[in-house]
Amino acid sequence: MNDMEEIMEKYHYGKQMLETEIDILIKEFSFNHGYNPVEHIKSRIKSKKSIIEKMTRKNLEINTTNMVNHLDDIIGLRIVCSFIPDVYDIVSTITQSRNIIIKERKDYITNPKSSGYSSYHLIVFVPIYLKGKIEYVPAEIQIRTVAMDFWASLDHKIQYKFDGDNIPAEVEEELYRYSRAINELDTRMMNLNELMKKYKKEF
Secondary structure, X not given: OOHHHHHHHHXXXXXHHHHHHHHHHHHXXXXXXXXXXXXXXXXXXXXXXXXHHHHHHXXXXXXXXXXXXXXXXXXXXXXXXXXXXXXXXXXXXXXXXXXXXXXXXXXXXXXXXXXXXXXXXXXXXXXXXXXXXXXXXXXXXXXXXXXHHHHHHHXXXXXXXXXXXXXXXXXXXXXHHHHHHHHHHHHHHHHHHHHHHHHHHHO
């Protein structure tokens, strides 16, 4: 097994460990609070082609050392929730885990990107157990609402269509307007959910 294959094998172990830990945390949350805030979860490992493309964009020499030291999102996990408060509940739950080390937080919900992108990102380290010792591999966790996920999917398709460059200004402006509309929708849905809770308590 060459270096690349061995490293990729570690990332696959890390992905499995992360999936298991997140599943346990969400089940514990659901048990403690009486509801499950998560709509669905997706996970993936970057392909070798995607890894090389990202290293090229970062102007990094293509080797396994740079891959390990400079790419934190080879493992990716996305958690999609119903409402904005659910996103922060899940973030809090993950950060309290004894088995996940938080390296970095990026709150693009409070501070959206200039494109309009909204989500909460965590860069974490996940433990894997190999040959009688513990190693840690990085992973990126994205937590967002259903509405944010819909917008991000549309953005991804547009980026792909134009190869990430030379997107017409008209398309960018329209996409940004949609992001604001989705933000307003998220807020209204959150308010509706709070109203539902109020009437549930009265009964």
